[in-house]
Amino acid sequence: MLSLPTPSLYQASKCFVTHGVMSHLDPNQPPSKSKPWSTLTSQDFVNRADLIVPQEAYDAIHAKLVEGRRAPEFKRVVMSLHDILTSEFFVEYIKKGDILMLSEGRRDIDNVFSLESGILALFLDKEAYERAGLVGKPHGVKGRRGLKPRWIVQLDLTNPSMSRGHKGFDRLVYASKNALNASTVWLFCNMASTTPDPDPLSQHFPSGYTCNPRVMRDVSVIIPPLNPQLDSTILGPIEDFESFATEIYEWLSLVRLQSPRIQLGDQIDPYLCRYQIPGPSEQGSKICKISWQGFISPSWAREILVDVISALPSKTWFSFSTTTFSKGMAGDNSECTILRPPGSPGEYIMWEVKAHE
Amino acid sequence: MEAKGKKDQSVAAALLARAHTPDEANRIFTEKIQHRPLFLTPSSPPPSDARAARQREREKKKQQRKKALKPKPLSAAQRRKLGLYDVPREGQKYALFEPLHNLWLGYIREILGGEIYTGGEGAAAKLTSADYHGAGVEVVRSGCVSRVGIKGIVVKDSKFAFDIVTKKNTLKLVPKEGTVFRFEVPAVDARGGSRAPGAEDAKGAAAATPEQHETDRPQNMVFEIHGDQFQFRSADRANKKFRVHFSKKL
Numbered sequence: 049m050l051s052l053p054t055p056s057l058y059q060a061s062k063c064f065v066t067h068g069v070m071s072h073l074d075p076n077q078p079p080s081k082s083k084p085w086s087t088l089t090s091q092d093f094v095n096r097a098d099l100i101v102p103q104e105a106y107d108a109i110h111a112k113l114v115e116g117r118r119a120p121e122f123k124r125v126v127m128s129l130h131d132i133l134t135s136e137f138f139v140e141y142i143k144k145g146d147i148l149m150l151s152e153g154r155r156d157i158d159n160v161f162s163l164e165s166g167i168l169a170l171f172l173d174k175e176a177y178e179r180a181g182l183v184g185k186p187h188g189v190k191g192r193r194g195l196k197p198r199w200i201v202q203l204d205l206t207n208p209s210m211s212r213g214h215k216g217f218d219r220l221v222y223a224s225k226n227a228l229n230a231s232t233v234w235l236f237c238n239m240a241s242t243t244p245d246p247d248p249l250s251q252h253f254p255s256g257y258t259c260n261p262r263v264m265r266d267v268s269v270i271i272p273p274l275n276p277q278l279d280s281t282i283l284g285p286i287e288d289f290e291s292f293a294t295e296i297y298e299w300l301s302l303v304r305l306q307s308p309r310i311q312l313g314d315q316i317d318p319y320l321c322r323y324q325i326p327g328p329s330e331q332g333s334k335i336c337k338i339s340w341q342g343f344i345s346p347s348w349a350r351e352i353l354v355d356v357i358s359a360l361p362s363k364t365w366f367s368f369s370t371t372t373f374s375k376g377m378a379g380d381n382s383e384c385t386i387l388r389p390p391g392s393p394g395e396y397i398m399w400e401v402k403a404h405e
Numbered sequence: 406m407e408a409k410g411k412k413d414q415s416v417a418a419a420l421l422a423r424a425h426t427p428d429e430a431n432r433i434f435t436e437k438i439q440h441r442p443l444f445l446t447p448s449s450p451p452p453s454d455a456r457a458a459r460q461r462e463r464e465k466k467k468q469q470r471k472k473a474l475k476p477k478p479l480s481a482a483q484r485r486k487l488g489l490y491d492v493p494r495e496g497q498k499y500a501l502f503e504p505l506h507n508l509w510l511g512y513i514r515e516i517l518g519g520e521i522y523t524g525g526e527g528a529a530a531k532l533t534s535a536d537y538h539g540a541g542v543e544v545v546r547s548g549c550v551s552r553v554g555i556k557g558i559v560v561k562d563s564k565f566a567f568d569i570v571t572k573k574n575t576l577k578l579v580p581k582e583g584t585v586f587r588f589e590v591p592a593v594d595a596r597g598g599s600r601a602p603g604a605e606d607a608k609g610a611a612a613a614t615p616e617q618h619e620t621d622r623p624q625n626m627v628f629e630i631h632g633d634q635f636q637f638r639s640a641d642r643a644n645k646k647f648r649v650h651f652s653k654k655l
Contacts, residue, residue: 175655179546181553195653222554226545 057189059404061380065293066398067276070357078354084398085350087384088370092164093150093235094344095381096371098304099356103266103334105364112359113338113352114261120237122343125254128231129161129224133217136248142166142205145240148345152233156188156198156377159228166206170228172199179227181219235343259342266334268312272299272327274365275389276397295326297399300367300385303337346370353386365390375403492560492568497576502539502558509539513590521592521626532628533647536639537562540588542569545629548583548654555579564638581632583654590626631655 068083079085101109131137132149141147142163149163160171170182177184177199184201186193203220204210210217236254276292302310302323309316309323312332349370356366369385380403387397417438421430484490514521516535520528543556555577561568566580579586634650635642 175546178548178550179553181547181550183550219554 057192058378061382061401061403063297064400064402065290066396066400067289067293068396068398069394070396071394073354073357075354075358078350080350084353084386084396087398087400088350088353088386089346091346091349091370091372091382091384092162093148093237093373094346094349094370095373096339096341097344097349097352098337098339098367098369099352100300100303100335100337100367101356101360102364102366103336105360105366106265106336108359108361109338109356110263112355114263117352117355119261120259120340120342120344120348121256122235122237122259123249123254123256125234125236125249125252126231127234127252129228130221131231131252132163133221133224136244136246138205140244140248141238145238145244147239148237148343150235150343150373154377154379155375159230161228161232163205166204168203168205170201170203172201172228174198176227177201180223181227182223237343237345239345239347257342259340259344261338261340263336263338264306265336267303267336268332268334269303269310270312270325270329270332271335272296272325272329274387275391293397293399296387296397297385298323299325300369300387303335303367304339304369306337357388362393363391378404380404490561492570492576497570498574499558499570499572502560502570505539506541506558509537509541510590512536513540514593517590517626521590522624524626524628528626529628530647532630533635534643534645537567537588538639542567543587543589544579544584545587546585552579552584562639564641565636581636584632585629586632587627587629590628592624592626 066083070084071079071082073079080089099109099113132142146165147163149161151161152158153160155171159173159176162169162171170180170184171187172180172184174197180201182201182203184199187198187200203216210220212218212221236249272295274296276289299310308314309321310325349368353368356368360366365388367385367387369383371383372381374381382403383399383401385399385401387399389395389397418430418434421433424430425433479487479489513532513535516531517528520531537559538561540559541557542559544552544554547553555569555571557569557571557577559567560570560576565582566578567586569577569579571577631652633652633654634647637645
């Protein structure tokens with residue numbers, strides 16, 4: 049039987065730019081509902097976080113973030129879904145604790161499981177869904193489901209009815225014994241500050257990792273003007289802001305990539321690279337970049353942002369960006385970049401890149 | 406005809422006048438439209454005399470009596486109304502059907518003979534023509550996900566569904582469409598040693614796999630049946646040849 053390859057639908061990621069003013073920050077009550085903060089917390093699992101500050105502010109930042117804070121830790125463990133749902137692990141970590149877990153694979157191709165704030169999400173293909181027997185919703189682009197529909201099953205494990213003896217939980221355990229019984233590699237992050245004493249995770253022999261911050265200091269670069277000029281009369285205000293935002297985002301990305309194009313004294317043949325730093329300045333200044341990479345919770349990212357704002361003098365500019373794990377087949381990830389321009393304390397520009405999946 | 410106003414009359418006449426000569430148009434209009442005969446009971450036979458009517462009555466009565474003597478199967482509505490094929494509430498007990506289940510196990514072992522250890526196409530052919538009343542079944546995969554996990558003894562094997570009584574003494578009707586059923590037959594004498602090679606998907610309807618759990622426990626033959634291909638009454642299945650069908654749903 050001839051089987052033509054199923055057509056795949058690729059949609060490019062979209063970038064949303066917000067220019068606003070942050071309300072005054074109270075360190076005891078970190079904000080969560082207003083714009084830059086809600087976007088940070090709406091990300092599910094953070095893979096990479098980068099912070100770019102001018103070199104003058106480095107000492108303050110270093111003291112507060114690198115020395116003052118414990119680096120986030122995560123573990124990599126081989127378990128099956130059944131192990132998670134039974135035994136002490138379930139009681140200690142899921143019912144009483146607060147954890148994040150993500151299993152290996154890509155959501156459009158493999159069966160991926162994720163656990164976030166007590167909600168277990170199973171991304172299943174057709175056969176696994178039909179064998180599991182759990183009720184779920186269709187997942188994927190509506191028009192392209194065709195012969196191979198995919199499904200997503202979401203269950204709230206912190207609900208008191210999710211315990212042994214109840215029908216819904218028993219069905220989930222049955223599914224984990226029959227259809228979803230493969231043991232996969234999981235990334236595990238404990239967001240609570242304490243670990244239970246006989247650690248139920250240790251019987252599965254996890255390997256622990258620490259996301260130590262990597263610091264790059266004294267990088268001489270040419271900095272473009274970082275203040276959005278909104279009262280220009282040459283172009284209309286919207287196009288002007290759009291071009292400004294694009295150029296600054298490009299520059300920030302090049303800094304994160306440690307590209308030599310932005311460094312002072314870079315002589316590249318214009319045949320090979322036509323990039324030019326926007327703005328007239330030719331003098332360099334020094335900046336430093338701190339980056340974390342691993343399996344990090346978005347609440348940690350929010351805390352870092354609060355620390356940065358409180359540690360830095362209010363006129364200093366900084367840029368903080370977080371990237372999530374990629375989800376779909378195309379491998380695009382979503383990202384959130386926040387820039388505070390120099391000289392204006394509450395103002396911020398936020399680029400939110402949303403992958404299609 | 407008088408209900409139509411003068412305007413409509415002129416429309417019909419005007420159209421006819423376009424196609425025919427005026428005399429023809431007039432004739433057609435009066436004969437076929439204006440004075441068209443309306444038969445009230447068009448197919449009624451010509452009025453007959455009383456004798457013919459009585460004769461017809463007698464014939465009709467004779468036919469009906471003959472028909473009533475011939476035994477006819479019940480229609481689906483009649484069956485449902487009479488409730489003849491329902492299992493009564495007291496009868497929906499798992500313990501009542503366990504002896505039947507043991508009988509079925511003996512029957513299947515007898516049919517399969519040595520092939521219970523090897524599986525394969527021969528076993529599959531025998532299994533497709535076997536009768537499944539009293540079989541221990543578990544629903545393993547289904548397009549309707551709430552059916553997955555139903556486990557019990559088959560009480561009725563009808564054309565499109567299985568009636569299964571579960572351990573909790575409930576009767577469940579599971580349609581065969583889009584559902585995969587798994588049956589397990591433990592072989593009586595625990596023959597240690599050679600484990601047969603894996604399953605062959607024979608004839609599209611059944612896939613047979615022998616399973617050996619441990620050397621001291623008896624072997625189990627486990628096979629799955631795709632309900633889509635199995636939608637026949639058990640009596641009709643006995644002589645049916647099953648062919649491999651490509652299934653869009655899998």
